[in-house]
Amino acid sequence: MAKKPDARPNVSKDDLLKYYREMLLIRRFEEKAGQLYGMGLIGGFCHLYIGQEAVVVGLEAATKEGDKRVTSYRDHGHMLACGMDPKGVMAELTGRIGGYSKGKGGSMHMFSKEKHFYGGHGIVGAQVPLGAGLAFADKYLGNDNVTFTYFGDGAANQGQVYETYNMAELWQLPVIFVIENNGYAMGTSVKRSTKSTTYFGRGLAYGIPGEQVDGMDVLAVKAAGEKAIAHCRAGNGPYILEMMTYRYRGHSMSDPAKYRTREEVEKIKTEKDCIEHVRDLLTQGGLASDEELKAIDKEIKAIVNESAEFAKESPEPDLSELWTDITV
Amino acid sequence: MATEILMPALSPTMEEGTLAKWLVKEGDTVKSGQILAEIETDKATMEFEAVDEGVVGKILVAEGTAGVKVNTPIAVLVEEGETVSDAPAPAAVAAVAVAAEVPVASPAVVAAPASAPVAAKGWPHSDLPEGPTKTMTVREALREAMAEEMRADPTVFLMGEEVGEYQGAYKISQGLLDEFGPRRVVDTPITEMGFAGIGVGASWGGLKPIVEFMTFNFSMQAMDHIINSAAKTLYMSGGQMGSPMVFRGPNGAAARVGAQHSQDFAAWYAAIPGMRVCMPYSAADAKGLLKTAIRDPNPVVFLENEILYGRSFEVPTDPDFTVPFGKASILRAGSDVTIVSFGIGCAHALAAAEVLAKEGIEAEVVNLRTLRPIDYDTVLASVMKTNRCVTVEEGFPVGSIGDHIASTIMQRAFDHLDAPVITCTGKDVPMPYAANLEKFALITPAEVVTAVKSVCYR
Numbered sequence: 077m078a079k080k081p082d083a084r085p086n087v088s089k090d091d092l093l094k095y096y097r098e099m100l101l102i103r104r105f106e107e108k109a110g111q112l113y114g115m116g117l118i119g120g121f122c123h124l125y126i127g128q129e130a131v132v133v134g135l136e137a138a139t140k141e142g143d144k145r146v147t148s149y150r151d152h153g154h155m156l157a158c159g160m161d162p163k164g165v166m167a168e169l170t171g172r173i174g175g176y177s178k179g180k181g182g183s184m185h186m187f188s189k190e191k192h193f194y195g196g197h198g199i200v201g202a203q204v205p206l207g208a209g210l211a212f213a214d215k216y217l218g219n220d221n222v223t224f225t226y227f228g229d230g231a232a233n234q235g236q237v238y239e240t241y242n243m244a245e246l247w248q249l250p251v252i253f254v255i256e257n258n259g260y261a262m263g264t265s266v267k268r269s270t271k272s273t274t275y276f277g278r279g280l281a282y283g284i285p286g287e288q289v290d291g292m293d294v295l296a297v298k299a300a301g302e303k304a305i306a307h308c309r310a311g312n313g314p315y316i317l318e319m320m321t322y323r324y325r326g327h328s329m330s331d332p333a334k335y336r337t338r339e340e341v342e343k344i345k346t347e348k349d350c351i352e353h354v355r356d357l358l359t360q361g362g363l364a365s366d367e368e369l370k371a372i373d374k375e376i377k378a379i380v381n382e383s384a385e386f387a388k389e390s391p392e393p394d395l396s397e398l399w400t401d402i403t404v
Numbered sequence: 405m406a407t408e409i410l411m412p413a414l415s416p417t418m419e420e421g422t423l424a425k426w427l428v429k430e431g432d433t434v435k436s437g438q439i440l441a442e443i444e445t446d447k448a449t450m451e452f453e454a455v456d457e458g459v460v461g462k463i464l465v466a467e468g469t470a471g472v473k474v475n476t477p478i479a480v481l482v483e484e485g486e487t488v489s490d491a492p493a494p495a496a497v498a499a500v501a502v503a504a505e506v507p508v509a510s511p512a513v514v515a516a517p518a519s520a521p522v523a524a525k526g527w528p529h530s531d532l533p534e535g536p537t538k539t540m541t542v543r544e545a546l547r548e549a550m551a552e553e554m555r556a557d558p559t560v561f562l563m564g565e566e567v568g569e570y571q572g573a574y575k576i577s578q579g580l581l582d583e584f585g586p587r588r589v590v591d592t593p594i595t596e597m598g599f600a601g602i603g604v605g606a607s608w609g610g611l612k613p614i615v616e617f618m619t620f621n622f623s624m625q626a627m628d629h630i631i632n633s634a635a636k637t638l639y640m641s642g643g644q645m646g647s648p649m650v651f652r653g654p655n656g657a658a659a660r661v662g663a664q665h666s667q668d669f670a671a672w673y674a675a676i677p678g679m680r681v682c683m684p685y686s687a688a689d690a691k692g693l694l695k696t697a698i699r700d701p702n703p704v705v706f707l708e709n710e711i712l713y714g715r716s717f718e719v720p721t722d723p724d725f726t727v728p729f730g731k732a733s734i735l736r737a738g739s740d741v742t743i744v745s746f747g748i749g750c751a752h753a754l755a756a757a758e759v760l761a762k763e764g765i766e767a768e769v770v771n772l773r774t775l776r777p778i779d780y781d782t783v784l785a786s787v788m789k790t791n792r793c794v795t796v797e798e799g800f801p802v803g804s805i806g807d808h809i810a811s812t813i814m815q816r817a818f819d820h821l822d823a824p825v826i827t828c829t830g831k832d833v834p835m836p837y838a839a840n841l842e843k844f845a846l847i848t849p850a851e852v853v854t855a856v857k858s859v860c861y862r
Binding site for chain 2: 144146175176177178179180181185186187188189194195196197198199202204205206207208209210211212213214216217235236239240242243246247400401402403404
């Protein structure tokens with residue numbers, strides 16, 4: 077994991093405040109989702125992104141309009157980071173008509189064609205060829221869009237990932253494979269999953285360059301994202317980014333987390349937290365006052381509360397919705 | 405000692421072929437392994453090598469001859485100094501006789517010569533619109549449908565194993581690479597799950613992929629993407645985005661390829677909401693349904709049949725001809741019993757109907773054409789008229805399409821039935837390799853005849 081960052085990296089105050097705001101939105105949103113789950117307002121599986129916020133916020137900061145993204149079931153952070161409305165996301169979690177999928181998708185299955193967010197996939201690893209397919213379409217259509225295909229260290233052992241690496245390089249597809257290595261595939265640690273723990277290097281057999289990135293440092297993530305995007309947009313084919321990150325909460329809401337110690341989690345929270353990192357950059361560098369940051373905290377809290385209210389008040393889908401959207 | 409060289413079987417389904425070119429002439433000395441001739445099969449043009457050494461004594465079948473049956477003597481090989489007259493003449497007659505027996509021994513329709521217009525002629529296609537037609541094979545019809553749709557819509561492309569440079573493992577995509585280039589006719593590595601997923605992703609990205617499975621047996625590797633990724637996304641996205649694409653390829657038993665390569669997935673795929681499932685019988689079905697499938701905004705599973713690829717049928721020449729989904733056709737009108745089938749099952753049903761007609765039983769043969777949606781109305785109307793029903797399919801008996809049809813008839817036309825519906829299916833066994841066992845495992849016209857007589861109490 078990363079060292080403490082320099083006190084004054086080459087980044088503007090506005091950018092730092094933007095990252096702070098976006099990461100904080102994800103964290104507060106997820107905390108609220110956990111709360112609503114405990115109240116029985118959210119059902120089924122609910123996988124929280126808390127701890128990993130720097131990955132999506134850093135990478136989204138490197139994208140342009142037209143770029144696409146697709147991910148696994150731990151998807152709330154990705155949706156907020158690409159600009160989807162927190163109200164629509166939260167209402168989908170509560171299974172209401174105001175949700176992005178009219179309540180028919182749920183936490184794991186949400187899409188926004190407008191924001192080029194292609195899900196939300198519940199089958200571990202399935203999003204990897206799907207993302208390459210989105211990139212295939214962009215290459216076929218002759219534009220310079222890039223697709224971010226996110227998956228975890230658990231999915232990284234699925235066979236279809238390597239089928240996809242092979243074809244993505246063979247056809248020089250503009251796809252960035254982002255492995256969010258949070259150390260645990262559900263309850264199985266990386267070391268108990270594989271002897272080959274350097275996931276970023278697994279593309280080399282197919283000719284795909286890759287690098288490992290401190291996924292708790294939003295600036296490092298953004299820099300790596302820019303490098304990967306430049307590689308893809310220049311027509312050089314795919315790129316692999318392994319983001320070293322950590323999830324603070326369990327795999328899902330029902331995870332007792334017996335596979336790791338409380339001390340391990342606390343140590344990361346204390347030493348590596350991605351939001352505290354940016355907060356330190358802002359305050360220690362004299363770029364923002366505590367009051368300024370508190371105002372942002374308040375603003376974010378209001379947005380999240382508003383989304384929760386909307387998600388509670390939005391009605392359940394009409395029973396007729398059972399029979400719609402099956403075929404066109 | 406003279407040796408006869410026999411027309412070889414160069415594919416599992418080949419029963420005859422064209423002797424395209426001789427590469428040796430009479431009097432030439434040949435070594436084992438030397439290429440003797442080029443032979444065109446139902447799938448490709450193949451080189452035919454000598455097994456024995458000797459001198460080409462006589463060429464019995466001239467190059468350019470089409471329809472040469474497997475096991476027909478095509479040349480005589482003699483030893484140095486020998487002449488052809490030394491060859492035992494009766495042997496050639498015997499070989500021909502053996503070859504001629506093969507179709508008789510097999511189920512009549514299944515073993516019919518690949519290029520002969522067997523099933524189509526003599527039965528009216530009530531579904532064909534007025535207007536001129538031309539005779540073409542199912543293979544040509546599929547190719548024409550893809551080519552026409554690719555010309556009309558630049559976002560349509562074909563991907564799969566051997567679709568391009570090889571010209572298609574079953575020659576369905578022959579010539580498409582030449583016309584459309586490698587951007588639109590994409591050869592994939594052997595990686596069904598991966599390229600099926602890439603195809604689904606491409607459909608979300610604005611393209612209309614045709615994903616070819618070399619056979620649907622291999623689609624099991626890709627089933628997660630067909631069902632979980634393609635079929636469910638429209639619903640899971642609240643109607644925002646679906647998967648406009650086609651998964652196509654041969655399905656069901658071919659001939660002598662054993663358990664892992666002989667399986668009908670019709671009932672499996674038809675069980676899944678969010679998809680269309682087509683299973684054409686004739687060339688007109690194939691062309692009209694495939695064009696509809698490519699234009700359809702939903703994921704379509706398009707189940708072809710290798711045995712049918714070489715069969716010829718009449719197809720409308722109207723460039724706008726298509727076959728709508730959810731509309732069955734009546735292949736043969738009749739008043740005594742309804743036989744409901746689809747795909748190659750229709751060939752068995754029609755063959756049975758011929759036999760039954762001679763015994764005074766007039767069967768109405770309904771070709772479902774699409775299994776999702778199913779045209780219940782046509783089936784029910786026919787059953788309400790005939791009061792008896794037999795279903796015919798190649799798939800396994802448990803949870804078959806026939807089961808579903810029988811259940812629907814029971815629920816919606818019970819009072820019209822004069823006998824229980826009988827479902828004719830393949831046997832409940834993995835497909836055996838041995839020729840006699842394979843024949844026994846498949847549904848045959850004879851079994852259909854027996855079932856019909858049973859529901860007619862005859």
